[in-house]
Amino acid sequence: MAGSTTPQDADARLVVAVDGPSGSGKSSVSREIARRLGAVYLDTGAMYRAVAWHCQHQGVLDDPEAVVAAVQDIDLVLSVDPDLERVVVGTEDITEAIREPGISAVVSVVATNRAVRELLVARQRAEIESHRRIVAEGRDITTVVAPDADARILLTASAEARTARRSAQMGGTVEAGALAEQVSGRDAKDSTVVDFMTPADGVGLVDSTELDLPATIEAMLAEVERQHTVNHMNHSNHPEGDRA
Ligand SMILES: Nc1ncnc2c1ncn2[C@@H]1O[C@H](COP(=O)(O)OP(=O)(O)O)[C@@H](O)[C@H]1O
Numbered sequence: 276m277a278g279s280t281t282p283q284d285a286d287a288r289l290v291v292a293v294d295g296p297s298g299s300g301k302s303s304v305s306r307e308i309a310r311r312l313g314a315v316y317l318d319t320g321a322m323y324r325a326v327a328w329h330c331q332h333q334g335v336l337d338d339p340e341a342v343v344a345a346v347q348d349i350d351l352v353l354s355v356d357p358d359l360e361r362v363v364v365g366t367e368d369i370t371e372a373i374r375e376p377g378i379s380a381v382v383s384v385v386a387t388n389r390a391v392r393e394l395l396v397a398r399q400r401a402e403i404e405s406h407r408r409i410v411a412e413g414r415d416i417t418t419v420v421a422p423d424a425d426a427r428i429l430l431t432a433s434a435e436a437r438t439a440r441r442s443a444q445m446g447g448t449v450e451a452g453a454l455a456e457q458v459s460g461r462d463a464k465d466s467t468v469v470d471f472m473t474p475a476d477g478v479g480l481v482d483s484t485e486l487d488l489p490a491t492i493e494a495m496l497a498e499v500e501r502q503h504t505v506n507h508m509n510h511s512n513h514p515e516g517d518r519a
């Protein structure tokens with residue numbers, strides 16, 4: 276019975292979509308809720324970063340058409356195991372390389388290329404379809420990639436909190452101006468192609484400004500549960516609208 280399932284039922288299909296700006300906690304929180312829900316974890320930002328690395332490596336970042344061709348040809352393997360962070364392009368393990376400031380500085384070049392987005396959105400949808408239970412995280416998952424997910428959440432935090440978190444994550448070594456560019460500057464560029472600052476219709480909002488990591492995880496799990504209940508009640512009331 277659809278009405279009696281919960282997000283914790285390990286056999287039931289579950290798609291959780293999470294979006295948010297840089298440093299809001301998307302990756303760490305989504306990875307942990309995937310573990311708790313027995314789901315795989317899709318880091319779509321890692322896909323954009325891998326494409327940026329590949330294009331930089333091929334020296335084509337400043338040629339939009341060559342960038343699109345590079346994305347069509349890319350041999351990218353991304354781990355979806357929440358306990359294994361691994362990104363490989365061809366024979367090269369670029370798990371660490373894609374987190375370097377040099378990639379953060381250029382990733383918006385590929386993320387704002389609409390043809391690149393179409394190709395990556397198609398890959399992300401296929402990945403989501405191929406797993407029974409998945410938490411997918413990025414900037415356009417709730418709106419474009421998986422608008423029919425069982426739960427859709429925008430995770431936010433104030434710009435000050437996000438910058439402070441990123442600073443701590445980088446060991447306090449990055450100078451303030453460079454840090455602001457990496458957080459707010461990149462968000463401003465990325466916002467020109469997708470809106471991840473305000474929740475779309477039906478998308479729940481979790482503001483983590485005043486929450487620590489464990490409290491944010493609990494708030495996200497509670498929101499997944501709430502939306503799951505509402506969605507299943509709606510499907511029970513309108514079975515013709517139910518999905519298989
Ligand atoms: N609610 C929170 N309170 C404090 N620190 C947090 C919180 N959420 C995430 N963090 C920390 O902030 C940093 C950035 O989080 P991350 O998950 O990488 O964000 P995003 O994927 O949105 O860029 C990490 O070091 C993470 O541990």
Ligand SMILES: Nc1ccn([C@H]2C[C@H](O)[C@@H](COP(=O)(O)OP(=O)(O)O)O2)c(=O)n1
Nearest residue numbers: 297298319320321323382386413414415465
């Ligand atoms: N679904 C997505 C995911 C990421 N992006 C873009 C936006 C970001 O600048 C890059 C990297 O994303 P990532 O989530 O790794 O960024 P953070 O450093 O965690 O903020 O990719 C996107 O445009 N759409």
